[in-house]
Amino acid sequence: MARSTINRSEPDEHGHWGEFGGRYVPETLVAPLEELTREFAHARDETDFWSELEQLRRDYCGRPTPLFHAQRLSAHAGGAQIFLKREDLAHTGSHKINNALGQVLLARRMGKRRIIAETGAGQHGVATATVCALFGLRCVVYMGAEDVRRQALNVFRMRSLGAEVMTVNSGTRTLKDAINEALRDWVTNVRDTYYLLGSALGPHPYPLMVREFQSVIGREAREQILAQNGKLPRALVACVGGGSNAIGLFHPFIGDEQVRCIGVEAGGRGEAAGEHAARFHSGLTSGGGRVGVLQGTKSYVLQDRHGQIANTHSISAGLDYAAVGPEHAYLRDAGRAEYICASDAEALEGFSLCTKLEGITPALESSHAILPALRLAKNLSSDDAIIMNLSGRGDKDVQLVADVDLTVEGDESHR
Amino acid sequence: MSRIAEKFSELKRARRGGFIPFITAGDPDLATTELLLVELARAGADVIELGVPFSDPVADGEVIQRASERALRNGVTLCDVLDCVARIRPRMATPIVLFSYFNPLLQFGEDNLAREAQRVGIDGVLVTDLIPEEAESWTKKLREYDVDPIFLVAPTTSDARLARIVSQASGFIYAISRAGVTGPRADLSNEAEALTQRIRKVSALPVAVGFGISTNEQVKSVWRFADAAVIGSAIVAEIEKNKSDPNMLGHVGNFVRDLLRPGEDRHS
Ligand SMILES: Cc1ncc(COP(=O)(O)O)c(C=O)c1O
Numbered sequence: 146m147a148r149s150t151i152n153r154s155e156p157d158e159h160g161h162w163g164e165f166g167g168r169y170v171p172e173t174l175v176a177p178l179e180e181l182t183r184e185f186a187h188a189r190d191e192t193d194f195w196s197e198l199e200q201l202r203r204d205y206c207g208r209p210t211p212l213f214h215a216q217r218l219s220a221h222a223g224g225a226q227i228f229l230k231r232e233d234l235a236h237t238g239s240h241k242i243n244n245a246l247g248q249v250l251l252a253r254r255m256g257k258r259r260i261i262a263e264t265g266a267g268q269h270g271v272a273t274a275t276v277c278a279l280f281g282l283r284c285v286v287y288m289g290a291e292d293v294r295r296q297a298l299n300v301f302r303m304r305s306l307g308a309e310v311m312t313v314n315s316g317t318r319t320l321k322d323a324i325n326e327a328l329r330d331w332v333t334n335v336r337d338t339y340y341l342l343g344s345a346l347g348p349h350p351y352p353l354m355v356r357e358f359q360s361v362i363g364r365e366a367r368e369q370i371l372a373q374n375g376k377l378p379r380a381l382v383a384c385v386g387g388g389s390n391a392i393g394l395f396h397p398f399i400g401d402e403q404v405r406c407i408g409v410e411a412g413g414r415g416e417a418a419g420e421h422a423a424r425f426h427s428g429l430t431s432g433g434g435r436v437g438v439l440q441g442t443k444s445y446v447l448q449d450r451h452g453q454i455a456n457t458h459s460i461s462a463g464l465d466y467a468a469v470g471p472e473h474a475y476l477r478d479a480g481r482a483e484y485i486c487a488s489d490a491e492a493l494e495g496f497s498l499c500t501k502l503e504g505i506t507p508a509l510e511s512s513h514a515i516l517p518a519l520r521l522a523k524n525l526s527s528d529d530a531i532i533m534n535l536s537g538r539g540d541k542d543v544q545l546v547a548d549v550d551l552t553v554e555g556d557e558s559h560r
Numbered sequence: 561m562s563r564i565a566e567k568f569s570e571l572k573r574a575r576r577g578g579f580i581p582f583i584t585a586g587d588p589d590l591a592t593t594e595l596l597l598v599e600l601a602r603a604g605a606d607v608i609e610l611g612v613p614f615s616d617p618v619a620d621g622e623v624i625q626r627a628s629e630r631a632l633r634n635g636v637t638l639c640d641v642l643d644c645v646a647r648i649r650p651r652m653a654t655p656i657v658l659f660s661y662f663n664p665l666l667q668f669g670e671d672n673l674a675r676e677a678q679r680v681g682i683d684g685v686l687v688t689d690l691i692p693e694e695a696e697s698w699t700k701k702l703r704e705y706d707v708d709p710i711f712l713v714a715p716t717t718s719d720a721r722l723a724r725i726v727s728q729a730s731g732f733i734y735a736i737s738r739a740g741v742t743g744p745r746a747d748l749s750n751e752a753e754a755l756t757q758r759i760r761k762v763s764a765l766p767v768a769v770g771f772g773i774s775t776n777e778q779v780k781s782v783w784r785f786a787d788a789a790v791i792g793s794a795i796v797a798e799i800e801k802n803k804s805d806p807n808m809l810g811h812v813g814n815f816v817r818d819l820l821r822p823g824e825d826r827h828s
Pocket of ligand 1: 239240265266267268269343344345384385386387388389390391462463464508510511536537538
């Protein structure tokens with residue numbers, strides 16, 4: 146694969162970034178996807194649409210979220226200054242609200258009264274249930290049984306918000322299976338239902354649309370870092386499940402070729418197939434992340450030799466998914482973004498470090514980006530800055546972390 | 561003329577409605593699949609759809625999902641399915657359509673698949689999640705090897721898309737009777753008839769109607785306006801129900817004969 150640095154990243158009219166993306170769906174879904182594409186294109190050109198969204202972002206979500214100079218984490222790394230983009234402070238506690246709010250405005254324009262969504266960690270489900278409460282819409286959220294178990298707090302939150310949470314018992318009982326069920330619901334109730342997909346995944350126009358709604362993260366962060374530090378950061382670091390918080394941060398910086406974009410996938414508990422969700426970590430022994438088609442889009446997919454989708458594992462439900470958003474596949478093959486992974490243990494260590502040193506408890510998803518950010522900072526000068534996307538808060542994970550043996554406990558006593 | 565086209569002209573000459581059963585390859589195991597193919601042909605199948613099991617069958621209801629899971633638990637792969645067809649071909653002339661999700665085919669390789677399909681005697685390929693916009697090189701490859709690319713059309717398909725789909729298809733057009741996943745429904749919607757009429761306006765290809773058909777009455781009502789009825793979940797459910805019965809083949813055969821029980825309509 147030829148490596149050349151690109152400075153823009155726009156799909157063609159059918160949603161292809163190079164060979165990635167597109168629309169791989171049952172025929173029944175083409176009509177609603179075309180309708181959605183048209184509606185989004187219209188809305189995108191209307192100032193009224195954006196001003197309504199802008200107002201809700203400010204008054205309802207509490208945007209802009211701060212860019213916080215994490216001085217103790219920076220000192221711990223002993224190099225560049227680490228800035229945290231505080232998406233944990235957005236309403237409902239993660240970046241997922243940015244997308245949910247944008248899409249619900251589209252659903253209303255389209256006259257759809259029933260909203261369905263999938264969720265892994267429950268953050269997208271909570272965000273969707275929240276905007277449905279705000280606008281008085283019916284809300285059904287599909288969630289894998291395994292995730293219902295490990296993210297019980299969010300299940301309770303969704304139900305309190307009036308959403309119906311459907312437990313999915315098929316397949317691996319995680320995010321992938323929740324998406325399958327949501328797609329089956331949509332195919333069946335296509336005329337009155339809006340599918341509010343939660344990451345930069347799925348068939349066109351979702352990857353593009355979700356990116357557009359999440360790019361508010363990077364636009365704010367770019368302004369904030371210029372104001373606070375007087376220059377662009379050396380690097381951006383974000384965790385990558387489907388890839389929405391990462392692409393939201395990266396996208397406004399794509400033209401700034403000197404800014405490295407680094408995505409962190411879930412390294413799970415081992416190299417073998419089924420033990421991680423590191424799609425770019427290719428090779429058959431590691432589960433075989435290869436170009437394939439899953440749930441409507443062509444991208445890197447963890448799968449076996451025969452094209453059956455592989456099992457995945459991550460301590461964080463939100464990163465526990467076999468495919469990655471198509472734009473990330475494109476950026477990586479074009480050499481514009483880099484992808485690494487962090488293990489369950491490293492995520493737990495990041496979780497604990499950030500909590501103890503900064504008084505900020507990150508979601509386990511976001512926690513994957515912390516140790517990589519520290520390592521990166523260490524090799525840069527103290528005049529430099531890096532931005533880490535703190536995509537969500539960790540309240541939902543406290544119980545889970547408490548149940549795990551925290552091996553890093555002692556390491557921090559010298560500080 | 562392809563074996564599928566020949567079959568449909570034969571049906572037309574005989575003024576007979578066609579019957580297209582679907583089964584998942586490797587459910588409950590590959591040896592039984594071979595026997596089932598023969599039994600279905602004997603019981604009156606005009607074309608058989610053979611499903612390739614996939615881990616994430618988004619277009620399928622629970623019955624076919626479970627069939628896929630059973631086959632995958634047995635480790636059934638696309639190669640196994642092709643071998644199964646190769647073994648059965650000398651004993652059976654009924655056209656076979658491979659019915660699959662895209663990813664297993666993509667991993668096998670477009671060129672490989674088209675060549676192997678022709679070699680083992682597969683007559684058509686239908687890919688549930690491959691729409692014409694993404695299928696150009698794919699259909700070209702299949703044509704090169706004289707395998708019919710079969711496409712689905714749905715009640716939600718616009719007239720503009722319909723024209724585009726039929727221009728890429730050959731063999732027959734598969735009309736989905738209603739928005740939804742596979743699986744039985746008590747009543748057949750009248751969308752199927754309207755859709756069939758829309759297809760007739762832009763294409764001379766035969767039309768098969770499927771999704772949700774499970775009774776003798778429904779089969780007959782499809783024959784009134786379309787060229788063939790596709791029956792999937794109802795047969796797969798029968799296989800599931802009798803999977804540990806030594807006379808499973810007999811039960812499935814009887815179930816099919818009952819579905820096709822002659823009434824005035826099959827000859828109208
Ligand atoms: C806090 C948080 N961060 C990250 C993710 C991963 O999703 P994405 O890669 O789309 O940002 C999730 C998903 O549930 C999440 O809840």
